[in-house]
Amino acid sequence: MYHLQLKLAALLAWAAAVACEGVVAPVPEARGPGDCPPGGVNYAQLAAKLSKAAQIYQPGSSAFNAAVARWSNLSIPVANVVVVPSTENDIVQTVKFANQNSLPFLTTNGVHGSITTLGAMTHGIEILMSQLNRIAIASDGKTATIGGGVMSKNLTDALWAAGKQTVTGTCECVSYLGPGLGGGHGWLQGRYGLISDQFVSMNVVLANGSLITIDQNSRLSWAMKGAGHNFGIVTSTTSKIYDIQHPNYAMATLIFSGDQVEAVYRVANEQWHSTGKTMPVNLINWSYWFFDPTIDPQKPVIAMYLIQEGVSAVDAAYTQPFLDLGPIINQAVSGTYRDLAAWTGISLDAPPCQKTGNANPRFPIYLKSYNTTAQRLVYNLFAQATTNASTPFSNALFMFEGYPQQGVKAISDDATAFAYRADNLLVAPLLSYKPTGPALDEVAFKLGKQMRQILYEGSGQTSLNTYVNYAYGDETPLAWYGSDAWRQTRLHALKGDFDPTGKFSFYGPIA
Numbered sequence: 001m002y003h004l005q006l007k008l009a010a011l012l013a014w015a016a017a018v019a020c021e022g023v024v025a026p027v028p029e030a031r032g033p034g035d036c037p038p039g040g041v042n043y044a045q046l047a048a049k050l051s052k053a054a055q056i057y058q059p060g061s062s063a064f065n066a067a068v069a070r071w072s073n074l075s076i077p078v079a080n081v082v083v084v085p086s087t088e089n090d091i092v093q094t095v096k097f098a099n100q101n102s103l104p105f106l107t108t109n110g111v112h113g114s115i116t117t118l119g120a121m122t123h124g125i126e127i128l129m130s131q132l133n134r135i136a137i138a139s140d141g142k143t144a145t146i147g148g149g150v151m152s153k154n155l156t157d158a159l160w161a162a163g164k165q166t167v168t169g170t171c172e173c174v175s176y177l178g179p180g181l182g183g184g185h186g187w188l189q190g191r192y193g194l195i196s197d198q199f200v201s202m203n204v205v206l207a208n209g210s211l212i213t214i215d216q217n218s219r220l221s222w223a224m225k226g227a228g229h230n231f232g233i234v235t236s237t238t239s240k241i242y243d244i245q246h247p248n249y250a251m252a253t254l255i256f257s258g259d260q261v262e263a264v265y266r267v268a269n270e271q272w273h274s275t276g277k278t279m280p281v282n283l284i285n286w287s288y289w290f291f292d293p294t295i296d297p298q299k300p301v302i303a304m305y306l307i308q309e310g311v312s313a314v315d316a317a318y319t320q321p322f323l324d325l326g327p328i329i330n331q332a333v334s335g336t337y338r339d340l341a342a343w344t345g346i347s348l349d350a351p352p353c354q355k356t357g358n359a360n361p362r363f364p365i366y367l368k369s370y371n372t373t374a375q376r377l378v379y380n381l382f383a384q385a386t387t388n389a390s391t392p393f394s395n396a397l398f399m400f401e402g403y404p405q406q407g408v409k410a411i412s413d414d415a416t417a418f419a420y421r422a423d424n425l426l427v428a429p430l431l432s433y434k435p436t437g438p439a440l441d442e443v444a445f446k447l448g449k450q451m452r453q454i455l456y457e458g459s460g461q462t463s464l465n466t467y468v469n470y471a472y473g474d475e476t477p478l479a480w481y482g483s484d485a486w487r488q489t490r491l492h493a494l495k496g497d498f499d500p501t502g503k504f505s506f507y508g509p510i511a
């Protein structure tokens with residue numbers, strides 16, 4: 001780690017060396033007295049403008065290597081330098097410096113972004129948000145101001161200590177804003193809506209380095225709630241928070257043989273519809289498919305998780321229709337809201353939070369309900385791909401996320417850039433594999449697309465609806481942001497006004 005004040009001499013020497021090696025693009029107009037010879041970027045000029053606690057990591061240093069390591073090792077962004085701002089003004093200065101030197105820049109946070117469009121960043125500055133991590137609860141207890149680099153778990157824990165909570169991503173190792181800027185799904189969305197539905201105001205550094213405050217009346221407010229990655233660097237948000245009303249949770253884990261795909265998803269679909277009841281606001285149903293030879297050596301299992309708020313055991317009314325199908329395993333746990341990530345395998349110490357060097361592409365689709373025929377077809381393909389002796393995909397995970405939707409649907413469909421309030425289920429295969437080069441990447445890509453295509457054909461939908469935060473990267477802006485013409489027109493107009501040269505166009509670019 002480099003404290004600028006202490007290490008300025010070393011940094012100057014390094015900056016000169018880097019610049020003079022021609023590692024970065026030539027920018028003659030950036031030169032001044034004492035700068036490098038033509039052909040370089042003088043990072044010491046940036047260092048001189050940053051606050052005392054800001055840091056700059058050099059390539060080859062362990063801090064640099066740690067900062068650029070990502071969760072998914074597929075089509076990754078490449079940077080020549082990592083800047084770790086500690087103030088809003090540091091971000092302003094970094095963006096202005098990057099622009100003066102015609103360098104691309106990319107905000108990084110929890111490094112779980114996996115969309116392959118990130119690979120278009122081939123050089124430039126990574127802006128690592130980790131020092132902007134303040135969390136301040138307002139005196140009225142109704143909002144909190146959350147730094148642009150706050151992690152999901154840190155926020156949950158800080159609010160919990162004050163008897164509060166808000167919607168965050170479910171996974172402990174993603175940031176608060178990475179998920180939020182794309183809409184943001186979380187355990188509490190049935191009560192309060194998406195992560196981005198909580199945004200009241202935010203401070204944002206725009207493409208030209210201007211720092212602005214956005215409130216509900218700002219033109220950009222709509223766009224930041226679903227397409228936010230395209231418009232700026234959020235240095236902080238002020239978001240709604242709530243008193244904790246239901247600290248307790250219980251979960252039933254019911255593991256079924258793959259033979260029962262149709263039966264399980266018939267119940268998952270019809271349990272509420274057939275009785276004329278609506279999905280209860282206190283119940284989440286998630287399921288995973290994975291190959292675990294210790295449970296079934298022949299084929300992947302179906303693990304159904306029924307998660308209920310406010311109880312110490314899941315109601316029999318919820319579990320019985322599934323128990324009637326005869327699961328292989330039936331387990332129950334109870335605890336609090338803060339245990340949910342561990343129960344579902346996405347806590348800090350769980351495999352999805354480790355950087356293993358694996359490629360982790362997903363192929364998401366939003367669905368209204370399960371088509372049991374399509375579930376069977378895609379299960380068979382998943383089974384073939386994960387269980388054969390020579391497969392690289394034996395650790396693949398098929399995810400089916402059924403959150404309560406009341407809070408999401410309470411907000412009108414056109415209120416934000418998030419386009420998929422009308423859908424109910426977030427579904428995606430995650431084809432985790434150890435990358436060996438383009439040939440295997442292509443096999444994974446074809447397989448994932450084939451799986452998604454089966455679900456798409458079974459859905460009866462006429463457009464591919466995907467969650468930008470799970471997207472592979474081959475989908476189009478229509479799939480990420482909605483195919484309605486008015487949505488595309490509005491997004492393009494805003495992009496033209498706020499980011500005309502596409503500085504924020506590495507993550508699911510609108511244009």
Ligand SMILES: Cc1cc2nc3c(=O)[nH]c(=O)nc-3n(C[C@H](O)[C@H](O)[C@H](O)COP(=O)(O)OP(=O)(O)OC[C@H]3O[C@@H](n4cnc5c(N)ncnc54)[C@H](O)[C@@H]3O)c2cc1C
Pocket residue numbers: 071106107108109110111112113114129148149168169170171173174175176177178179180181182183184185186228229232233234235346352353469470507
């Ligand atoms: C195990 C796992 C669990 C997940 N669970 C959920 C979930 O429960 N709900 C959900 O909605 N999504 C979930 N996701 C998807 C998640 O939304 C994306 O992976 C997201 O990109 C992660 O953000 P990050 O900050 O961790 O990643 P990063 O790669 O650091 O950030 C992703 C992108 O976000 C932008 N960005 C980040 N911070 C800022 C900022 N302060 N200002 C401006 N732009 C910024 C940048 O464009 C960056 O490229 C999950 C992903 C994984 C791998």
Ligand SMILES: *[C@@H]1O[C@H](CO)[C@@H](O)[C@H](O)[C@H]1NC(C)=O
Pocket residue numbers: 130131133149150151154
């Ligand atoms: C989150 O909390 C952990 C554990 O307390 C801490 O090490 C880490 O620095 C925090 N991260 C941020 C971004 O605040």
Ligand SMILES: *[C@@H]1O[C@H](CO)[C@@H](O)[C@H](O)[C@H]1NC(C)=O
Pocket residue numbers: 073356357358435436437
């Ligand atoms: C990332 O994948 C490439 C192959 O595409 C491999 O050479 C490299 O070692 C991997 N990185 C890590 C950190 O494992």
Ligand SMILES: *[C@@H]1O[C@H](CO)[C@@H](O)[C@H](O)[C@H]1NC(C)=O
Pocket residue numbers: 384385386388389390391392393443447
């Ligand atoms: C094993 O699975 C891989 C990945 O889907 C596939 O390419 C390969 O053809 C399969 N092999 C056999 C023998 O089925």
Ligand SMILES: *[C@@H]1O[C@H](CO)[C@@H](O)[C@H](O)[C@H]1NC(C)=O
Pocket residue numbers: 267268269270271272273279283284285401402403404405424425
């Ligand atoms: C699972 O959640 C989805 C989305 O809310 C819902 O449509 C479905 O009815 C739920 N199923 C069960 C069994 O709760």
Ligand SMILES: *[C@@H]1O[C@H](CO)[C@@H](O)[C@H](O)[C@H]1NC(C)=O
Pocket residue numbers: 371372373374454457458459460
């Ligand atoms: C379910 O999927 C199958 C296979 O794609 C399709 O033939 C059928 O029409 C779908 N059913 C509905 C109700 O859409």
Ligand SMILES: *[C@@H]1O[C@H](CO)[C@@H](O)[C@H](O)[C@H]1NC(C)=O
Pocket residue numbers: 206208209210497498499
């Ligand atoms: C920066 O961009 C914003 C949005 O396009 C614009 O309103 C503002 O005037 C610009 N600032 C400068 C200094 O050019």
